[in-house]
Amino acid sequence: LTLRLRRGGPEPWVVSRDGSGLSVEDMVGETRREYGALLDEAQEEALRAAFAAIKEEERRSAAQGAGAAGFESEALRSLGRVSFELRSFTLGVKDSLSRAVNFVANRALLDSRLAVKTAEDVLR
Numbered sequence: 001l002t003l004r005l006r007r008g009g010p011e012p013w014v015v016s017r018d019g020s021g022l023s024v025e026d027m028v029g030e031t032r033r034e035y036g037a038l039l040d041e042a043q044e045e046a047l048r049a050a051f052a053a054i055k056e057e058e059r060r061s062a063a064q065g066a067g068a069a070g071f072e073s074e075a076l077r078s079l080g081r082v083s084f085e086l087r088s089f090t091l092g093v094k095d096s097l098s099r100a101v102n103f104v105a106n107r108a109l110l111d112s113r114l115a116v117k118t119a120e121d122v123l124r
Contacts, residue, residue: 024048024051024052024055027047027051028044028047028048028051031047032044
């Protein structure tokens with residue numbers, strides 16, 4: 001996997017093939033695939049903790065870099081940080097709404113299937 005560093009956004013790592021962020025589990029999975037026979041559970045947990053720490057530090061670093069946005073003026077840096085926080089907030093809201101819509105759609109599909117199944121059983 002090829003990683004690129006992205007300024008701003010919720011994740012500083014980007015997989016170059018599709019643009020989606022690389023999670024800690026993806027990194028652990030790649031390591032497990034490469035060195036599977038050599039890793040035990042304790043080592044895998046240590047790797048997971050190390051990857052999470054690296055990812056958090058890079059997220060913080062990317063947030064600070066995106067917040068400063070290369071400005072020298074403190075007022076412009078503050079505006080850059082506010083802009084970054086607003087962007088992060090809106091992405092979080094968008095993800096939450098997307099999960100809620102998926103949940104509602106799945107629940108409606110399940111309820112409709114249950115109603116159809118009940119109607120079929122009643123008609124028999």
